[in-house]
Amino acid sequence: MTLNNQPQTALITGASRGLGLALARYLAQHHWQLLIDARGEAALRQVERELAQLTRVIAIPGDITSETHRRALAHAAESLGGLDAVINNASILGPSPQPHLLDYPLEVLEQVYQVNVLAPLGVLQAVQSTLKPGMRILNITSDAGVEDYPGWGGYGSSKAALEQLSAILAAEKPEWRVYWVDPGDMRTQMHQEAFPDEDISDRPLPEESVPGLIELLSGELPSGRYRAQEVGAVSLAAIQEG
Template sequence: MQQTLPSTALITGASRGLGLALARALAQRGWRLLVDARDAAPLMHVRDELSRATQVSALVGDIADPAHRRALAQAAQDLGELALVVNNASILGASPLPPLLDYPLDTLHEVFMVNTIAPLALLQALRPTLATTARILNITSDAALEAYPGWG
């Protein structure tokens, strides 16, 4: 009888909120996890917590950094085929949200990099490790559904 390995998932932004909740749920179901976040202390706490239930690899870094994306791709390759990628890492940007015409362009560039470009760049780097049946979950904000005053 052939032994089936547990499924493997990569979750970005896994140190708190929805990313952490998803990581906990998958760990309880026996998934192997590769998780990342920008802040080391919370991420290492998550790694230690979830390691009691499953195999967890944790990499500290910013998803907008190409070197970090390469490190994630290498770590994924070391774990084997990915069945799930959750692009959850994001940033809010200027807060409170100013009118669009007053929005700092450097901040807008950073928001687009982290929330839109980096997730796609990560998927491109992960292509060799994605299972043919892999699922990709892109977490977004309600900005796609609600109009904000001063934003059109």
């Protein structure tokens, strides 16, 4: 996708596997420039080599909770000419199996909040001067952020905080498009960690959540909360109707 013959550029955190990788692959095939990260360097470099066959990609290994890493992302965003999209996708579940709240070690919960709540805001603060007009922010949340599933109090409350943070950011920046997005169940490493004893082979692949994200990146939907698999189904139906 290009705008005024300029390639569009997306920052995707946590793009070495799962949903982040599925989205990165789609955008690379559609000629978006990419800025990607993950903590594990080997997997990230492998993804970088794959995507570099298709587009310009900068991969920066690091932890989004590190201010130094976020600054490095911002410098790279500048070198790519600014950002058309920020996808705050990187996240952790916390312990597996997940402890009930009264047994949840607070220092571990603090780490979950660092990654799932504070770091996405930190990323936006770091890259704000590189955001182009018309850009979109996608904060990836979860149904666990709005449902009261027993055992999901740590991760779920962190996603609830990310949802509310996103809603207030949207209210503070009415000229922006800010989306907080439940991608739906996906067959990924995180999902297997969440259900350690289950066969998760019936869950949809992360690729099935990508069309909804693309609709949010390229359509005209107003800021708000969306479910990727629903948005994707609606946009696919519209394309089929012509």
